[in-house]
Amino acid sequence: METKKAVNGFLNLYKEPGPTSMDAVRQVKRLSGQRKRVGHGGTLDPIAEGVLPICFGQATRLMDYVTCSARSYRMDVRLGAATTTYDREGEVVRTADPSHIDREAVEAALEPFRGEFQQIPPMYSALKVGGKRLYDLARSGIEVERKPRTVIISRIEIVEVNLPSLVIDVDCGRGAYMRSLAHDLGEALGCGAYLEGLVRLRSGPFLVEGAVRLETLLDAAGENGWASHLEPPDFVLLHMKSVTVGEAAERYLRNGHPVKLPPHLSAYAGYMERYRAYSEDGRFLAVVRYERSRNEWQPNKVFTVHTPSPYAGTPARE
Numbered sequence: 042m043e044t045k046k047a048v049n050g051f052l053n054l055y056k057e058p059g060p061t062s063m064d065a066v067r068q069v070k071r072l073s074g075q076r077k078r079v080g081h082g083g084t085l086d087p088i089a090e091g092v093l094p095i096c097f098g099q100a101t102r103l104m105d106y107v108t109c110s111a112r113s114y115r116m117d118v119r120l121g122a123a124t125t126t127y128d129r130e131g132e133v134v135r136t137a138d139p140s141h142i143d144r145e146a147v148e149a150a151l152e153p154f155r156g157e158f159q160q161i162p163p164m165y166s167a168l169k170v171g172g173k174r175l176y177d178l179a180r181s182g183i184e185v186e187r188k189p190r191t192v193i194i195s196r197i198e199i200v201e202v203n204l205p206s207l208v209i210d211v212d213c214g215r216g217a218y219m220r221s222l223a224h225d226l227g228e229a230l231g232c233g234a235y236l237e238g239l240v241r242l243r244s245g246p247f248l249v250e251g252a253v254r255l256e257t258l259l260d261a262a263g264e265n266g267w268a269s270h271l272e273p274p275d276f277v278l279l280h281m282k283s284v285t286v287g288e289a290a291e292r293y294l295r296n297g298h299p300v301k302l303p304p305h306l307s308a309y310a311g312y313m314e315r316y317r318a319y320s321e322d323g324r325f326l327a328v329v330r331y332e333r334s335r336n337e338w339q340p341n342k343v344f345t346v347h348t349p350s351p352y353a354g355t356p357a358r359e
Contacts, residue, residue, distance in 0.1 A: 045075060047098050048073075048098055049099040049274055049346060050096075051082075051094055051097070051100050051272045051273075051276055052270055052271055052272075053247040053248075054092075054093045054095050054252060055091060055092065055093070055252035055254045056089070056091065056093040057090055057254070058090045059087060059088075062093060065081065065255075066079060066081050066095060069258075072258055073097075073267055073268070075097055078097065078099075078101050079096070079101075080095070081093055081094065081095050081096070082094035082095075082104050082108050082244060083107065083108050083112070086128065086239065088129065088130060089238075091241035092242065092244045092247050092249050092252050093241070094245070094247045097271070099274055103274055103278065106277045106278060110244065111212060111213065111214055112214075112243060113210070113213075113241070113242040114211045114213070114239055115210050115242055116207075116209045116211060116236060116238075117207075117236070117238035118208075118209060118226065118227075118237060120142060120204065120206070120227060120232050120233070120234045121139040122233050123135045123224065123233035123235060126164075126165040126235075127163045127220035127223060127224040127236060128220050128236040129235060129238075131235065138232065139204055139232040140205075144202045147207060147230070150226055150229040150230050151197050154222060154225070155196075155197055156193065158192065158194075159189035159190065160217065160221050160225070161187050161189050161221060162218055163224070194211060194212070194222075195213065195214075206237065207234075210242075223235055223236040224236075253270045258270065273325065273346070273348075273350045273351070274325060274344060275350050275352050278328065279352060279357065279358045280358055281315055282317070283318070283352075283354055283356075284302060284329070284338075285318075285353070285354060286318055286320065288320075294318060294329065294340045294343060295343060297340055297343065299335070299337035301338070307331060307333075307338075310331035312332075313330050316328070316331070316338070319350065319353040322349055323353035324346055324348070325344055325346045325350045326343065326344060327342060327343045327344060328342045329341060
């Protein structure tokens with residue numbers, strides 16, 4: 042089989058409900074012909090849809106900047122029943138009449154989930170306890186104690202109340218389970234609840250408005266038409282400031298050595314602050330950080346990208 046030329050970058054894929062996140066990665070691998078160094082940035086449950094960043098080649102080394110970034114979701118919550126999985130695919134274990142619940146009651150019940158709080162992960166999750174995945178234990182009929190984890194939800198907004206259904210928008214940090222949020226909301230309301238549907242609207246810099254569906258990639262013109270939807274690796278670093286270095290500094294950085302840059306750059310850099318570094322012709326070279334005690338810029342991650350980036354020299358985004 043002919044090997045496709047390796048590519049570097051991020052694809053903002055719109056995952057449809059049904060397949061797992063790894064199923065989606067496998068579909069993209071088959072379509073693109075890229076077999077190695079392809080991964081995704083943050084698992085979506087099979088019932089969930091929306092933004093699923095896919096990384097290729099050297100972009101895999103920057104995936105932490107995606108998985109650790111903020112996410113936004115739109116939740117469809119069904120009141121009046123609790124399930125084993127905390128979503129619509131589980132077995133119903135309890136029901137109650139939610140007809141007495143109004144918008145004010147929902148607002149009050151959501152209040153404890155704003156900001157930083159402790160959340161217990163669902164049994165049907167990929168977390169490991171004693172070396173075993175929780176969902177494997179759950180499928181064997183074993184339930185174990187899960188330690189609460191600190192999560193942060195910066196915004197919860199009710200979009201619609203149409204009993205027994207709610208639509209809620211959530212902005213949160215890494216590690217927050219929307220299924221647990223739906224379940225815990227049902228417990229707070231006293232009627233039970235589960236996640237009916239979920240759309241990820243944002244994952245770091247990737248927005249649902251720009252996400253590409255698999256059929257669009259399949260219909261892309263030309264053998265490598267799908268690659269026209271890729272963002273370069275430095276797309277996920279646009280929150281950083283940027284510096285441009287000369288040929289001599291480029292050689293030092295490529296060999297993992299620190300460099301000194303003009304005083305006007307170092308004067309405004311914070312201690313160990315990370316910057317995007319580019320060559321004079323706009324190629325993305327490295328993530329560098331300023332060590333003030335030595336007046337040196339240390340290479341943190343070094344890349345070999347042969348194509349100039351459209352983001353070279355751009356100011357940091359808020």
